[in-house]
Structures are given as structure tokens and as C-alpha cells.
Amino acid sequence: MYAKCFKRVIDFVLSLLALIVLSPVLLVLTVIGAVKMKGNPFFAQERPGKNGNIFKMYRFRSMTDERDEN
Numbered sequence: 001m002y003a004k005c006f007k008r009v010i011d012f013v014l015s016l017l018a019l020i021v022l023s024p025v026l027l028v029l030t031v032i033g034a035v036k037m038k039g040n041p042f043f044a045q046e047r048p049g050k051n052g053n054i055f056k057m058y059r060f061r062s063m064t065d066e067r068d069e070n
Helices: 002-036
Strands: 042-048 054-060
Touching: 002 054
Parallel strands: none
Antiparallel strands: 042 054
């Protein structure tokens, strides 16, 4: 009964609370990433999901696009 009725509600409420609590941190990371990397702080990556369906996952960019002379 727990798995059918309450798990979805508990997962949703906990996820919503985590987004509310962590939103200032995510905002700071977004601003720092945009300034430091001079552009979009996110990138999209296509990944296989359930039953092989492809979905786009958005992530924080952690590497720059800078290249050296070689």
C-alpha cells in the first residue's frame, strides 16, 4: 500500500522542498558559470532512458571551451 499510494506524494514533496532549499545555491552557480565561462552555464546531453527512449538531460557546464594554440 505504501508503494502505491504514498511514495509518489512523498517523493514529490521532498523534491519540491529540495528545490526550494537549494535554489539560492543553484542561482549562484548559474551566475558564476555564466561569468566565468563567458556564455551559457548549461549544456544538454542526450541519454537513453527507459525502454531505450532518448531524452535530453540538462547539466551545469564544468569545463571551458578554451583551446590552446596547438
